[in-house]
Amino acid sequence: MNRLSARLAWSREGQRLALIGYLPAGYPTAQAHTACVRAAFEAGVDAMEIALPNPPLPLDGPRIQAAAAAGAAHVRSPQHALELAAAGRVHPRQAVIALAYREAFQALGATEFLRVCVAADVDAVLMPQHTMAEQIEMAHRSRAAGLEQVLFIHLAEDLPRLAASGLLRPVVYVQSADLQTGGGFDPAKAQERLAELRAALADPEAHVLVGFGVRGRREVETLIASSADGVIVGTAMVEAAEEGAEAVRRLAADIQPALPKLAGSRG
Secondary structure (H helix, E strand, O other): OOHHHHHHHHHHHOOEOEEEEEEEOOOOOHHHHHHHHHHHHHOOOOEEEEEOOOOOOOOOOHHHHHHHHHHHOOOOOHHHHHHHHHOOOOOOOOEEEEEOOHHHHHHHOHHHHHHHHHHOOOOEEEOOOOOHHHHHHHHHHHHHOOOEEEEEOOOOOHHHHHHOOOOOOOEEEEEOOOOOOOOOOOHHHHHHHHHHHHHHHOOOOOEEEEEOOOOOHHHHHOOOOOOOOEEEEOHHHHHHHHHOHHHHHHHHHHHHHHOEOOOOOOO
């Protein structure tokens, strides 16, 4: 079991939501990036999702697009980008997730991408532009390399494909709503999608993460009675990183009180 799987299992056993942060690689500078990741981990973040440099995409809001462009200027290579984040780990069980959009992934190829992740001491990969069939195929290769695959749900049709994949204890990323990163959080839509996913998978060991629009304690509190296993905080952490490591620390520390879940809430 790798770090991400182990950390999610630990959070579930402790009846709490896992907290995952997000930063573009190299943002705001190389040195400050590592400092921000370290501050997040010191404040109790369980995993950090790091986006490799890639041309801007509609999926990302303007704030993240600008940060990604700025951060890309501070990294020499994908491996360097991920090593900057891994250097911020303060506990051996804290996880780093490498996010690769299609162009960044294709520039490396599957074999080299996995090699880079292993060499940089990364624990999982996320490929949000790829189809579910492509992600499932990559999941087998990722696990063979000792990594976890975070599967990004695009469409309702993805659910039966994932259910039929045979993947045990998958880690799944569900959007709270159909919007750009940084948009408004839709708790009703998040609950609806969580219920659909749990019903489709019928696998109580699946770990489900909710992202898009999760900015702080208020949004997280709406999920403590849900079947979510974790939350992903993106735009708010990017904004905090612009201010510096202490702002990242404050953001994570403020969310912490909302992480304990209600007994029996996973459903």
